Amino acid sequence: MKKKWWHDKVAYQIYPKSFLDTNGDGIGDLRGIISKLDYLKDLGIDIIWLSPIYQSPFVDQGYDISDYYKIAEEFGTMDEFDELLAEAKKRNMYVLMDLVVNHCSDKHEWFQKALEDPYGKYAGYFHFVKGRDGKAPSNYRSYFGGSAWEPVPGTDLYYLHMFAKEQPDLNWENPKLREEIYKMINWWLDKGLAGFRIDAIINIKKDLSFPSFEPDGPDGLASCVKMVEEVEGVGEYFEDIKRNTFAKYDAFTVAEVFNMKDDELAEFIGDNGHFSSMFDFSAHTMAQGESGWYNSRKPSFKKWRDTIFASQMRLQEVGHAANIIENHDEPRGVSRFLPDHAQNEAGKKMLATTSILLYGIPFIYQGQEIGMTNCWRSDISEYDDISTKDQYREALAAGCSKEQALEYCYENSRDNARTPLQWSGASEAGFTDGTPWLSVNPNYKEINVEEQEQRKDSVLSYYKALIALKKSPEYKETFTYGRFVPDYEEKEGVFAFHRISADAAGNGAELMEAAKGGKQDILVAANYGTEACTLDLDGRTGKVLLSNVGEEKTRSEEIRTEGTITLQSCESAVVML
Structure with a gap:
């Protein structure tokens, strides 16, 4: 594997609207981000990814961009953005933006001009398609529900929107459109961006015949995903983007990719892949219901663990994936993945341990480092998210009661991750002096940064110790490039794996033997069960580098294991064997 500058980094996603408000308007801003750079540096963060801060009507929280060259006034000014870049550089930190294309x-000016002349130049920037038999061109259902086609006023044309109707899809078949996008990407990279997180990029390739599919729901529609899965040739677009933009700057790119074909992984994130990395959503997609949130179920521990293990084994053969517990589009990871008995600080530290030390680049989402949780809402009117409102309606239509529908929203809503970051126990969690755009989680008095910074045994303190261990000179190479080998899979409730020196070769058993011969072998083990368990170390001894029990700092050299290690419920340990 070619070594890249981003391989050993730890990234942190900022959702600017909910990070920190400094002017009292209830919306987070760039000035708030700048003021907390030292907090992020102290946590151990190298890369900051900002969710969209471009000018936008915010129908979909900024993922509907009306001007790619302007900062939304809600967040600040371009001068403040330039200041953020400069201040991050002083701290040897890198900044990514969201690329939504x-x-x-x-x-957007392009679409407004297209509406003015539905058969002119700018209409060609979008998919303006003639209807069929007085109806939409095909029976696609958008990601947010309802038809993916909207009539173009005064014509028999429709425009395609795979998301909200206020988010018209761009026509990547048009070379003029591609030229405009590449110009924009390079403009931002010239400013000093380190790269991009790339939104919903798999969708840019369309089958221009727009065939209908067998309906998959009572509305007579079929998910637009069907077309995405069947169309060929999207990789050609990705290579064209890379060649004309990213490759010129050695930019780091992390793609949001669903619906990828199994044999395309190397093309996406291999040494010469389209992107530097891509998010591993394997555990998250497993939790989704086939018809919607109303029939989603919390995965069993074994299924969740085995899914992650299988993904790790596949990914390490190809490249560095981006590992997440949660993000702005997912509920809080501690609420989704921890069993009921582990909904505590020990459990949150345990989950962090089994995520941060996986093979790949860890992406921490704001508030994850203090163990923020899902937020209960008593009425659908308390939600802001467009997708949540659609899923609530779907649940009611499927026969669920209001109480049941709200329970599904509590378990799955994107707003769970979008509640303001809980900085302190003061009014509005220290996020704003005004009224927050989305109400804070009521548990902010118990879960907040200020309180946890004062405790050596807090979740925040543990994240700092965990990241410091991952980056420590003695173990950094193994945690960055070392092989991932699962272990103790027959043990109920145990999540355990080895990271073994990258220069060791062979399959799992051969790697374990190589480790006994002097290769660096670090065991990461956690007990998600309710009873204590003892792991046989096959006659080996070990030094405990980090445990989630007691004060959270690297343990002293004297703490060793002799042949076995016993983990209590919700206990995790990192052991140098």
């Missing part, structure tokens, strides 16, 4: 806002 499958679609734009219906308020």
Whole structure:
């Protein structure tokens, strides 16, 4: 594997609207981000990814961009953005922005001009398609529900929107459109961006015949995903983007990719892949219901663990994936993945241990480092998210009661991750002096940064110790490039794996033997069960590098294991064997 500058980094996603408000308007801003760079540096963060801060009507929280060259006034000014870049550089930190180019806002100048002349130049920037038999061109259901086609006023044309109707899809078949996008990407990279997180990029390739599919729901529609899965040739677009933009700057790119074909992994993130990395959503997609949130179920521990193990084994053969517990589009990871008995600080530290030390690049989402949780809402009116409102309606239509529908929203809503970051136990969690755009989680008095910074045994303190261990000179190479080998899979409730020196070769058993011969072998083990368990170390001894029990700092050299290690319920340990 070619070594890249980003392989050993730890990334942190900022959802700017909910990070920190400094002017009292209830919306987080760039000034708030700048003021907390030292907090992030102290945590151990190298890369900051900002969710969209471009000018937008915010129909889909900024993922509907009306001007790619402007900062939304809610967040600040371009001068403040330039200041953020400069201040991050002083701290040896890198900044990524969101690249949203499958679609734009219906308020974008391009789309407004297209509506003015539905058969002209700018209409060709979008998919303006003639209807069939007085109806939409095909029976696609958008990601947010309802038809993916919207009539173009005064014509028999429809425009495609795979997300909200206010987010018309861009026509990547049009070379003029591609030229405009590449120009924009390079403009931002010239400013000093380190790269991009790339939104919904798999969707840019369309089958221009727009065939209908067998309906998959009572509405007579079929998910637009069907077309995405069947169309060929999207990789050609990805290579074209890379050649004209990213490759010129050695930019780091992490793609949001669903629906990828199994044999395409190396093409996406191999040494010469389209992207530097891509998010591993394997555990998250497993938790989704076939028809919607109303029939989603919390995965069993074994299924969740085995899914991650299988993904790790596949990914390490190809490249560095981006590992997440949660993000702005997912509920809080501690609420989704921890069993009921582990919904505590020990459990949150345990989950962090089995995520941060996986093979790949860890992406921490704001608030994850203090163990923020899902937020209960008593009425659908308390939610802001467009997708949540659609899923609530779907649940009611499927026969669920209001109480049941709200329970599904509590378990799955994107707003769970979008509640303001809980900085302190003061009014509005220290996020704003005004009224927050989305109400804070009521548990902010118990879960907040200020309180946890004062405790050596807090979740925040543990994240700092965990990241420091991952980056420590003695173990950094193994945690970055070392092989991932699962272990103790027959043990109920145990999540355990080895990271073994990258220069060791062979399959799992051969790697374990190589480790006994002097290769660096670090065991990461956690007990998600309710009873204590003892792991046989096959006659080996070990030094405990980190445990989630007691004060959270690297344990002293004297703490060793002799032949076995016993883990209590919700206990995790990192052991140098």
